[in-house]
Amino acid sequence: MGGTHDADDDEVARRKASIIAVVRAIPAGTVASYGWVAAEAGLPGRARLVGRVLGELPAGSGVPWHRVMRAGGRLAFPVGSVDAARQTRALAAEGVRVHGDRVPADVLAGAATLDRLLWGPTAASTTTPKPADTARPRRRT
DNA sequence: AGAGTGACTGCAG
DNA sequence: ACTGCAGCCACTC
Numbered sequence: 001m002g003g004t005h006d007a008d009d010d011e012v013a014r015r016k017a018s019i020i021a022v023v024r025a026i027p028a029g030t031v032a033s034y035g036w037v038a039a040e041a042g043l044p045g046r047a048r049l050v051g052r053v054l055g056e057l058p059a060g061s062g063v064p065w066h067r068v069m070r071a072g073g074r075l076a077f078p079v080g081s082v083d084a085a086r087q088t089r090a091l092a093a094e095g096v097r098v099h100g101d102r103v104p105a106d107v108l109a110g111a112a113t114l115d116r117l118l119w120g121p122t123a124a125s126t127t128t129p130k131p132a133d134t135a136r137p138r139r140r141t
Numbered sequence: 142a143g144a145g146t147g148a149c150t151g152c153a154g
Numbered sequence: 155a156c157t158g159c160a161g162c163c164a165c166t167c
Contacts, residue, residue: 045150
């Protein structure tokens, strides 16, 4: 096979797969932040990458992109935009009431609980993505 | 190679 | 609570 098969491309595809796997693992009725998803996918600090990957998702991909929100449980899009309305609608269909551009704290707390659901002691699921990648601490005060 | 941009985030004012 | 700024990462021009 000679050809153009760079390990770099493979790495990129692998990141996308990890991100999508985490998003798909978010239970209906709960939401998670971009940063949280990135961290769980083994890509701490790549919240923006999550947004890009979700934006590339084709319609009907089955990936619950609407369950991914900004930090603090805020809508990913500005209120009034078509996408914002769509996300609000999709969340409402799952019982999540969006108040303005934010969701109740308890819904967001569900994401924190997810941590235990996914990587908890009783998790041990074979469908869980792998952390891989070395965690790189953010240099912040 | 340098500058600009964005489905991000946290701290300051 | 809101806006602005800085840091960061990946991509495009």
